[in-house]
Structures are given as C-alpha cells and as structure tokens.
Amino acid sequence: MTAALRDERLDHGITVVDTGFVRAQFDAAYLVVQEGRAAVVDTGTNAAVPRILAALAAQGLEPADVEWVIPTHIHLDHAGGAGLLMQQLPRARLLVHARGARHMVDPSQLMAGVRAVYGDEVVRRDYGELVPVAADRVVPAEEGMVVQLAGRPLRVIDTPGHARHHLCLWDEASRGCFTGDTLGVSYREFHNGRWHYALPSSSPVQYDPAALRESVARLLALRPALAYVTHYGAVAEVEAQADMVVRQSDAMAALAQELREAGDFEQRLREGLREIYLREAKARGVGLGDAEILALVEPDVELNAQGLAVWIGR
Template sequence: MSIDSPPDPRQFVQPLDHGISVIDTGFVRELFDASHLIVANGRAAYVDTGTNNSVPRLLAALAFHGLDRDAVDYVILTHVHLDHAGGAGLLMQHLPNATLVVHPRGARHMIDPAKLMAGVRAVYGADVTARDYGELVPVAADRVLETHDDLVIELGGRPLRFADTPGHALHHHCIWDEASRGWFTGDTLGIAYPALTTPLGTHVIPATAPVQFDWQALHASVERILQSQPKLLYLTHYGAVGEPENIAAQLLTQIDAMVKVGRELATAPDRHTRLKAAFQDIYMSELRRCGSSDSDENLHALLATDVELNAQGVGVWLDKKKQ
C-alpha cells in the first residue's frame, strides 16, 4: 500500500465522540488492531500505530479529518510490542512536528530497534517478519519523550495523563483522557474483538503474551485504572468499550483461572500443550456462559493466536517464579 496513494478512509476510520477516532490498522484481519487518533483544537495525536504496513491508513485518517501532517504533536505508544509500535518510526518520518511519547523501558528500542528486530526474527523467522512488520525505522533520540508515572502532556490544551501499568509488560503505560473520561489501555485491560461480542455485550479475554506477564502487577494496574471511575476504555484490540467495571471483572476472573491452572501444571512435562488446552477451555466456557452461539470452529480460529501467546507468557512467568 503506497503512502502516496492512500486507501479510502471511510472503510477503516470510525469517528467517536470527544474528537477521538478508531483507525483499523489492517494488521492480521479487520477489527483486530486499532490506532486511536485524538484531535483537540486543531492539534492531533495518535495512540499506538500498528505496523509499517499501517502507516498509509494512519495518514489517510489524518487527511479525512482535514488536518495537515504538521498538526500532529504526538505519537503515543502504550508499549513497544510491534502490533502497537512497529510503525512508529516510519510514521514519524511523515510528521515533522511530532514527538514520540513512550515508556522509558521502551524508548531505547524505538531509538535503536536492532535488538527488538532480532528478537522478532528469532520468534517468527525472517520471511514472516518481513511480511508482517518490515524493518523498524529508528526514531531520533531528540524526538523522543520518555514518560514517568503521572506525567501530563497537553494536546491543544487537552490534558493527557500517563499511568505506569505493568502486568502485560514492564514497558506499558495507559493514558487517561479527562475529556472523555476514558483510558487508552493498550493490552492492560485485555482483548475485546468485536467478533467475540455476545448477547451480554463486549467480551474480553486476557493478553498474557511473553515475556513480562506479572499476575499481581496486572491486578494492581487494573485496580488503578478503575479508581478513576472511567466511562470508556479504548483498547488497541479493539476500539472503545463501555462498562469498565464489568470488563475488568471478566478479565481478572479469567486471569485468576489461568494462573490457578498454570500453577497446577507448573512441572508437567507437556506443560505448554496442556496450558493451551486449559486456556481454550476457560475462554470457551466464558463465551458460552455469556450466550455466544458462534460455532466452536469459528471461536477456536479467533482465539488460536491468543491461546498460543498466552500459554507462552504464563509459561515464562512460571519459569521465573522457579528461579
């Protein structure tokens, strides 16, 4: 997809209230991975970017709102996993006034992505990495702002406050937007694909991908988010969801079940295979409890990648506990 021949943004931009739009980045499948564009008094910020392949969509969304590229003040990353941050460097090349805002534990990987890219290739192989992510573009250090807990930046006079929220990753923060009374949560509040919606509404599953899952830290981060009494959560996977307390309760119930079975299987010789089977049962049972009538086949396909990554993440956590 060419930067100079952008797609029709009406196909992937969903304007919401409070100057916020959800942009489908196109990563993996439709309605899987989102960037959020915030516009306030003619100034703009992106929260998460998708991958290099997503950049034409992000720039097209800006034009859709009648904004020039020099109107973007910030590119904000919730954390530096590549479905959230892989396109940041390439996007920054097209935004002359933008500052990259990133957790201090992730900043070095945006400035020099060589180690991060090596890790991705080790996991996915060179061909898949080239297809799905491309080559990460480094960001000049003088264009990077490292956050700290309770940092506030202003976008066109609109305050955005950062909260350190480990649990999914140590390099994770969430962003509080007082104007909408919403949190941009990255992966801290889990994954809520629209395709998983049940008769009871939005349905969330956990995100415990390797290598920094921490059960207790995640509980604390979720509790901190709820202290603000938010009205909305803006999830990278996927979009704006309401009823934060219900989402949090559903998330933590499943997390606790995963941790329980993980401890039971901690020394099992076939641990990874059994963790995957157990996690799939946990997610499927919760979907059925909430009234999902989708076929097992479709649900298994939707959950397959997350089951695999979550089992890997809990496995790493169990191994760390033994050390």
C-alpha cells in the same frame, strides 16, 4: 468475504483507525484531535502508516498538525509503525514508556526478540523493520506525567502486567482511557448488543499476573466511562471487561502453576487455556459456536501459552 477496513469517529475528537493488521477490526490506532492539533495513540505496524495519514487528511489536518505519537507499549502491533510514521510528522514527539524509549531509538534488540518469538518469515510478512526514531524526538514517559494537546491534558499511568514497558493514557475530556492490552483483547466478533467477551493477553515475555491485577484496579479507580482498546475499539462496559480479564488471568496463572512439573506442559497448557476461554465466552452468552470461538482465540492460545511459560520459568 473479507470485511472492508473502516475507521470510526467517536465523540470528543477521537477516531478509531483500523490499521488492517491481521484482519479488519483487529488492531486500532487512535487519532485524537483538539482544536486543529492531533495525537496518535498506538500506531499498528509500518503498513498502517498510510491509513493514519489518510485519517488525518480526512479531517482536514496536515502531518505538521500532529504533536504527539504515543504507543502504549513497544510490541510491534502497537508501536511497529512509530518510526516510519514519525518520519512523516515533522513536529511530532514520541512519548513512550521510559523502559521502552531506548528501543525506539535503537530497535535492534527489540527486533531480535520479535524474531525469536515469531520467526523471520512472520516478521517479514506481518511486521517489517521498525524504523529508528531520533533520540531528541523521544520523550520517556513516567507515572503521572501530563502532556497537553492544545490544552487538553493526557495523563500517563504506568501499567505493568502485560509488559513492564506498558502505559495507559487517561483522557479527562472523554473520561476515557487508552488501555493498550491492559484490559485484554475484545475482538468485534465477540461484541454486539447482546454479548461482550474479552480475554487477557499474556504474550511474551514480561507477563506478570499480580502486576496486571494491580494495574487494572488503578484504571478502575478512575471510574472511566470508556476504554479505548487496541484490540478493538471503544468499550463502554469497562468494569465488566476488567473483571473478565482479571478472572481469566488468575485462572491462567493457576493453570500454569498446576502444570509446571508436567512432562507435557505445553500441550496441557494450551488445552487448559482453550477450556478457560470457551467456558468464559459461553458464560457471557456469546452467540457463536464452540468451533468459531476457538478459532478466534487460537492465536491468543499460542501467544499466551508462550508468555505463561516464560513467567512460570522465572
């Protein structure tokens, strides 16, 4: 039976909105509400827009109450619905990493890259077309920039590693950080009261393990009480998740370097990634069978292998 989509209200006016992308509790948008004003952090794809608007309405808010839409980066599971959502939000501005801003105004190059990775059929089925955002509504984000939500400061942290156009957002009110993919992915199937497992995301095409290590260290220096992870939900074990992600990212990079001259590079790389993820998950005491663990991480094996291949090629 397919799990039902369900939003989750947290403290400090934060709601986890299940976008429904791929499956329930896989991809989150975050609604931050302060004194009747709202910001949306990450948007999911176009299909998530009705869910975000419904989450607003459930809190008695109107589309005009949204002041900011803030994708952590421009990959379509995080920003694919931004343009369509902005059409519904008359007062909102789009805050996006300066490296990604032009792609929100003219998404043609971005969409071409997405098609090159996933193919036309997958793009039509899972993502749709990214709707352009008017240039005068786009605010390029730089390191240290602070935007205000009804007096609540949200601070931009430049966090390359997963992508050069990646930012995280520090929320002093909750002592939490919206981390996008910088702290990897921690699917709810890998999370309960007895275990917690997360793995890195090196999806194409800008993965950089050294930059990721530095970005994670900068986040930990803030001593966050919570990480609001796009895949998926609020994580209290921030340091443990960071350690897991960096350790595995380093192992992934070492594996790619070791195999770079191998004739069967792609096959052996995928096999090695499966071994890394299974070993780490079992070390964390994940109470799932090997086959179930491998089935959950298989999409990441494929995308991470592609991203590692691009990185090692550079």
